[in-house]
Amino acid sequence: MNINWRGVYPAVTTQYNDDFSINFAATQAMVDSLIKEGVDGIIALGTVGENCSHTREEKQAVLKAIIDVVAGRVPVISGVAETTTQFAIEYSQMCEEIGIDGLMVLPGMVYRSTEAEAIHHYQQIARNCQLPIMIYNNPVTYGVDVSIEGMKVLANEANIVSIKEATEDTRRISELYAAFGDRFIVFGGVDDIALESLMLGCTGWISGLTNVFPQESVAIFKLAEQGRYQEALEIWRWFLPLLRLDTIPTLVQCIKFCEQLAGRGSEVTRAPRMPLTGEERLRVERLFNEAMATRIDLSKFNLD
Template identity: 35%
Template sequence: MFRGSYVALITPMTETGEVDYASLHTLVDYQLQNGTDGLVIMGTTGEAATIPFSEQLAVLQAVIEQVAGRCQILAGNGSNSTAEAIAKTVALNAYAIDGFLTVTPYYNKPTQKGMLAHFQAVAAATDKPVLLYNVPGRTGVDLQAATVAELSQVKNIVGIKEATGSMLRLAELKASCSADFDLLSGDDASAKEFILQGGHGVISVTTNVAPAGMTAMIAAARQGNRQQASDIDDCLQALHRDLFIESNPIPTKWALKRMGLIASDFARLPLTRLEPIHQAVIEQALQQAKINL
């Protein structure tokens, strides 16, 4: 259902902090023209934490209208409040999206039992597919494979974005979930290996700036062509690493502005712009990925 190369899309903003819809249109076109299988709107990379829900809905609707069914669209619906996540899910359910990406509840550090009940409640609020999202480095909690296996029995919980970067975790998920449960990497640096070892795709930050390379690498890995996938991924490794030299999406926004795809690298506080000392690092990573500047 959700397999291949997906982008965790940034939300471009003007110098005064409003959503830049012209740049958003350019970014969506860039992804469509380079074979990206799906767009994730208003996840972590999209700065959902600092964008009011009314604005999130406006951005989502603009993307839906532009895409017009040409690729899949997933919407972020996560919250550390189960009631809020349910309310967001109910509102988003009216939109022409293909499914949800639902992050583990952050900050309040629920138990496995609490996360199980949280995801069951959110999934019950929609008939659309739900992807779980496990990113312990962001949330402070780790959704264990045994909990994922139990959640995979819920009819519309169809997969997981697993961002630990652990191949052991992948093996545990493969062993405990059915073959039709989608396993997507949320860690660009290990995505190639994740897929070669049985994963189905990636939801990627790197894809914002290198969609063609990521599409080709993921396709080669899904076909089991290790050499081809490695040759492509070797060119992307600096991006995988350096797009996190500061908090995501700060470096990605700078890179996209440098590429001429967005007008401003503005991010809403508490995020700031990329420090000048890091700009040459990102530029070198773009050059290594053979991206024209």
């Protein structure tokens, strides 16, 4: 498959009303704003989109709403986070039917797979749908690492075209390129090592905090792509305290709270996720306010 996925792909939030029902209009408005601010693709119903907090019918409705508002301007990739391989196959086939551009596939939820089980899971999804697939390799969160040897097995599946590399070990990026050349499109998947990942050759960045500061994220990517690392560092060092929020268990609440502070969305999440309270809430608000007070004028970088 000749798939040209590159650039900044925010893992978008799903917006809710105060009664926890899905706010489709707010979700569409948020996605539309991100595209107008320069992002290169949309990851729908990933971890940040609270995939596992929705029924199948709700997931389908969210994806259709996002497809409608995107209207072909950028690729839309759906997270696949199901409890069994068969459910993941059925979900992937549904995504294909409604016009999703690709899949970001997680290992089976709840059960902690062995590497062999995870490889089988990915193989079965690839063999039962035609969509291009990104493997989401996040052993820190999901407890299973698909190694270089494992990726050699998955390289035999033509529609497995990409990997979201989230081991937090930047050496893995170089190992992927050494083993596979350009066989896989490699995305950096950890916000607080994104610049290092781009410097090592990643052609994309899947990000949570891009929901809050999309223009800064896009600027970092463009500067890195042009080899203007010293300029990228100025934005990066400003952004880093917030980017670290993407690597903690309450990342969804942190990102949605920052969206609310920025006037870009609501902090409402579905249980078991609960709103931030106490010192943690004050810390996130302090980080956001400090970022706003020291925000960099991007016009000086001449990126247009």
